[in-house]
Amino acid sequence: MPTRVPHSRAAVGRADLLRIYAAEGDEALARAAAALGYQRRPRAPAPPPVVDSGSEDTRGGEPVVGSAPAALPERPTVLPMARFFRVVEHRWREPEADARVGPPPPPWLANARVLGTDARPPAASLHLPPRQPLTRWSRLWPFLRRVLGRRLATRQPDLPRLLERLTRGDVLRAIPLLPGHGWSPRIALLGDYSRRTRPFHEDFNALCQALEKRHGKAGIDRWILAGDPGRQPRVRQPGGSTTARWPLPAPNTPLLILGDAGLLDDAPEAANGWQQFGHRLRGAGVPALVLCPLPTRPPGAGPPGSLALVEWDRHSRLRPSSTSSTGSRPPATLASDLAGDERRQNALDTLLTLLAPAVVIEPSLLRALRYLLPASDADGLVEALVWQHPDLVTSAHAGQFASPAAIAAYQRKFRALAPWLRQAAVAQLLAQHAGLPASVRYAEVLACRHLAPEAVPPALAEDARHWQTDIAETARRRDDLALRQWLQRHAARQSDAALAANPALAAHWALAQRERLAAGAAVELPEGLSEEDIGYFLHDEHEPAPRLRCTLRQRGDELWLEAADAAGKVSGGSGGSPCAELTLVDRGVQVTLTRSADRAETASRRYFAAGSLPQRLARLTREVERLTLHSKHLDLAVRPLVKPVWANAIGCDARGLYVELFWRGQRCRLDWRPPEGGGDSTGAWSGEQPLGVDRYGLFGEIAVAGVTQRFRWIAPGRFRMGSPEDEPERDDDEVQHEVTLSEGYWLADTACTQALWQAVTGRNPSAFKDHPGLPVEQVSWDDVQDFLGELNRRLPGLEARLPSEAEWEYACRAGTTTPFSFGENITPEQVNYDGNYPYAGGAQGVYREKTVPVGSLPANPWGLYEMHGNVWEWCADWYGSYPTTPQVDPRGAASADTRVLRGGSWGYVGGLVRSACRSRSRPGWRDDPFGFRLALGPGKPVEPAWPVGRQSPAEPAKPSQGNSAAEPRKVAPVPAERAPAVERPPGTGGRSGVRDLKSRTLAQRLKDFFKRP
Secondary structure (H helix, E strand, O other): OOOOOOOOOOOOOHHHHHHHHHHHOHHHHHHHHHHHOOOOOOOOOOOOOOOOOOOOOOOOOOOOOOOOOOOOOOOOOOOOOOOOEEEEEEEEOOOOOOOOOOOOOOHHHOOOOOOOOOOOOOHHHOOOOOOOOOOOHHHHHHHHHHHOEEEEEEEEEOHHHHHHHHHHOOOOOOOOEEEEEEEOOOEEEEEOOOHHHHHHHHHHHHHHHHHHHHHOHHHEEEEEEEOOOOOOOEEEOOOOOOOEEOOOOOOOOOEEEEOOOOOOOOOHHHHHHHHHHHHHHHHHOOOEEEEEOOOOOOOOOOOOOOOEEEEOOOOOOOOOOOOOOOOOOOOOOHHHHHHHOHHHHHHHHHHHHHOOOOOOEOHHHHHHHHOOOOOOOOOHHHHHHHHOOOOEEEOOOOEEEOOHHHHHHHHHHHHOOOHHHHHHHHHHHHHHOOOOOHHHHHHHHHHHHHHOHHHOOHHHHHHHHHHHHHHHHHHHHOOOHHHHHHHHHHHHOOOHHHHHHOHHHHHHHHHHOHHHHHOOOOEEOOOOOOHHHHHHHHOOOOOOOOOEEEEEEEEOOEEEEEEEOOOOOEOOOOOOEEEEEEEEOOOEEEEEEEEEEOOEEEEEEEEEEHHHOOEEEEEOOOOEEEEEEEEOOEEEEEEEOOOOOOOOEEEEEOOEEEEEEEEOOEEEEEEEEOOOOOEOOOOEEEOOOOOOOEOOEOEEEEEEOOEEEEEEEEOOEEEEEOOOOOOOOOOOOOOOEEEEEOOOEEEEOOOOEHHHHHHHHOOOOOOOOOOOOOEOOOOOHHHHHHHHHHHHHHOOOOOOEOOOHHHHHHHHHOOOOOOEOOEOOOOOOOOEOOOOOOOOOOOOOOOOOOOOOOOOOOEOOOOOEOOOEOOEEEEEEEOOOOOOOOEEOOOOEOOOOOEEEEOOOOOOOHHHHOOOOEEEEOOOOOOOOEEEOOEEOOOOOOOOOOOOOOOOOOOOOOOOOOOOOOOOOOOOOOOOOOOOOOOOOOOOOOOOOOOOOOOOOHHHHHHHHHHOO
């Protein structure tokens, strides 16, 4: 005999109805639902967003309710406050039948030719200047013979000594000979070829080669230091790569060290290594001398250890500094001492300025330009610091400026130099680089011509001018990878002023942008250039002109231009607010964005290919005043929409912009009609449609990357916080007291979803990821603070936060005084909790063992979903004892170890989801029941005219008996990428540290214990 199924919602829930529907179909589902007391309710259409007219933080965006799943877009770096924009001007011209496809070629391109190779000048015709040494050889050799030599006996008699001894009557046992001085038979050379000393490597090589030539290679042991020396330095031989332990020279063997002795290294390990090295040499009896191209002044920056330093530079007297027996020196290096030396700072900046016209920077060029400055200011330290400057990118052989911004800054300073210094720098640059390929040599000639026209010989300037026109013709006709890469580097070095003054150089820049335009990117047009100036070079002349129907559409705070088919449907998917329909017949469009800041207007111009739609034209922040689209056959202007004085609010939805107003006691809607193409009309308001708030009252929405969150306005009011003493399963920390909230606030109608969390942070830490509309969990209080900071950064003026504990309970109760906003008891059809353990003797129900999508269970009387159960929700307060006296706007304890959690969760008993139930956890703990709900404000919006039969949230509501009239608000699924699981703190379980359950029954405590992982 079949078992009779009782007609009880506690026994048979909606999950059972879904099983019946999957097995038997729609008819069986209808019969079973009717037998169990369920009724099918039609879904109410979601109202369009309403923007409050009294708030400055007005935003628009399409709701996600009922939309199809879509991939989350790439997270933008900045998401400023949005405004509504409208088209105020739209002119379109039909092209003539015999019109050219593109603009005509410029006249200067007529005599250009196609180049074959990147030629160099003949070697026989070159007269390159020699490298300037650190010190003249005539001064250096006597010093080296003195420090690297020793006394030698000669065969010439010492006549003065011989006569002196004879006059004294001494017996001559041997004839005294004259003493001599020569090279030591054995000499050790140790070179520090580190990156810090790169400008001096050629000086080190020249000295070693000259010394080997004069002394002979047989008596010289030459090594190259690998890293800092320390007690056991590693070395390698010249030309080799294998390192080995350095063989210590024999006692009394002179050692010459070429390097900086660690003076350029800020790391304390370097100073310690050189100090240990000096002590070891002293203990072994090896006389060591450091030939240092850096200054040894001030005296406080003495030698490390027992090493004697000699400054090796053009102004040096080549005198060893006094040795230090203790080997101590200040921790500050010469590089850090430069901060207080104004003369060296000026010399450093001037030397970088002299390098501004150079494309390639070699140590020889750097030395030649340094010698143009006074020796007392520009010494070897300045030369070394230029090579390590952050505005340069250097390698083992050469360097260049790191960014176009650095080039532009130093070129501006170059123009301000004295004329004689500019001419001398240009002369040195042209002489040093006379043998380089034409792509480098002529590029520098053009830069010098732009910065110092009087310094470039006219014949050389004419050759460079012909070369740049030939390069433009070559790049236009040939598709060569090396040439494209050179053009991109060459164009990045040019300033806006140089491009505007030289049409051929502007053509180089345009040719370098072809690859980016073909890839769909938009390029920023340099100041002083327009699409008409360079349009011939931006596209292939054989590329056909398009004819595209497009839609200008606002999505949130972004303005998009998208292609549409013949029926006007956007190919990339609809959504947002349409602004205008237009047709593109040109190969590219110029976008000009005008902003106002500090009462001054600035304009930025971008260009994109017509075939690269969709294109995001701009972010419509508060600074944006105007946006224009311009091409040969199109002119379109967009301006921000200012709310008319007669309107109550402004907004936008899928139909476009609208304003609403009260007319004869009803809310009415007027739609914005943009101007048609070809005329000078500015558009108009038309249409009328009733519009009202929903049954719960006033709401607003925000949108982040296509994900919306609805907020309910919670008006100020007074309520009894905590629970009465006769409430079942209450705790001692729920002392009932009167609380007054003096200011209203906005509260999210659902817990934060995984879709919204991922749209803001780019990750999803949740344990349950079956649906993007599930509440985000496994987030700590500290994680939520990071989320709030990022959300407020992307939506300036939003001021999102966590609600206080009082605000949370006030909204949860929604004017009720019962344990739950639904009445004296609850069922799993109303709240997601462990139905095996009901509240206060209630009937058992389903235990879902996981979270449910937000908005899928009935809302409380104020339109807030899942305030009971689903996830514990973090509050802003520290956990502390309640006061017993009346409170106004309480904010919890001043400090504590734990933060407040409210609302219970899917894995807890019915008594823990009461309105007054309190819980707590450490701010850094994460768990799968932990989520949160956003709050905004406090603020004071314009109060709407409430619909008939609807009470204000400030008025107390009657206890609901199941809230059968409430309809869950569905959230459109948004695919969420899987993120790595968040580790739990050591020693925490699934529900440990959440709440002290001493007051619970034994069965409930055992249940919680066995549920822990």
